[in-house]
Amino acid sequence: MTGFIVRRLVWAFLLAAVITLFTFIIFFVIPTDTRSTLSGRGAADPTLAGQFHLRDKPVTTQYVSFLGHVVRHGDLGRSIRSGVPVRDAIARALPVTASLVFGGLIFWLLIAFPIGILSALRPRSLLDKGLMMLVLIGASAHPIWLGLVLSYLLGYKLHIFPLTGYCNFFGKATFCGGPTQWTYHMLLPWFTFACLFAALYARMIRASMIEAMDSDYVRTAQAKGAGTVQVVRHHVLRNAMLPVVSMVGMDLGLAFGGALFIEVAYGLPGMGKLLVGGLAGGDLPVIMGVVLVVSFAVAIANLIVDVLYTWIDPRVRAVGADEGSGAVAPPKLGRLPARQQVKESTT
Secondary structure (H helix, E strand, O other), X not given: OHHHHHHHHHHHHHHHHHHHHHHHHHHHHOOOOOOOOOOOOOOOOOOHHHHOOOOOOOHHHHHHHHHHHHXXXXXXOEOOOOOOEHHHHHHHHHHHHHHHHHHHHHHHHHHHHHHHHHHHHOOOOHHHHHHHHHHHHHHHOOHHHHHHHHHHHHHHHOOOOOOOOOOOOOOOXXXXXXXXXXXXXXXXXXXXXXXXXXXXXXXXXXXXXXXHHOOHHHHHHHHOOOOHHHHHHHHHHHHHHHHHHHHHHXXXXXXXHHHHHHHHHHOOOOHHHHHHXXXXXXXXHHHHHHHHHHHHHHHHHHHHHHHHHHHHOHHHHHHHHHHOOOOOXXXXXXXXXXXXXXXXXXX
């Protein structure tokens, strides 16, 4: 286990180096002159090279100096439009986006798992078709349209939820502060966000469970008298979680993109709103800071998913140890001998 984690940490470190290199090439090496189009109110230099003091230096020296600013000092420059340090702007926006993404992740899994399990237990039934149609309707709706409709119906008309705004989780328990108000203001954004992915994950869980339930070890367990709940919990569900865990790691990047629409619809002051403002004003330091932080967040999330994958299925760790490299091949589900599977589940 330790060797596997060390290998994944090395790969994550290399990925971070590649991210910084490509960011440096895009924002520093490719010629970009913003002096004629930007007239910020702050005292910030209108070019990234000027802010990081990289003019008239070799490219390698510029890259090393850029890494020093980012890694050692956390310096991402100053906003050209407002003069505010980008680090401070991101520190205010990142908790909002993180609350939306991870809260929405929990919501879409809470929606997808019950629907996928019920559909797999009754395939091609009216219940199965109805549940699949329900989640597909939610996934087909654009998040901005869905957010505006929910805000109008549940906020403006029925006054059940607030229309827009965000409350700080760690603020004082006032009208807009504390865990209760934070949850109250995030329920609609979480549900809207969950609709983007719930249909895909429900169908994936359904297909994985149907495939696992046709395996020999499941039929052996049923022949030995194991009930449906026991078979699903001990044999089927754990194998069905493997593709879900893998997809979560890959979908987190898309999740940050989807968060942009949700933040616009509900007026949340997150990374998406910050990025839109930077793109509209040509504020390169803000754009670069958002790109770097989101890329690092996705890389860290994928590292966590890799470790979680080995905890769910130790066979992945064994395959990685046999290969002696960082590349881990996914196991073939349901291929262990039925007698061994039943013995493991009963012990």
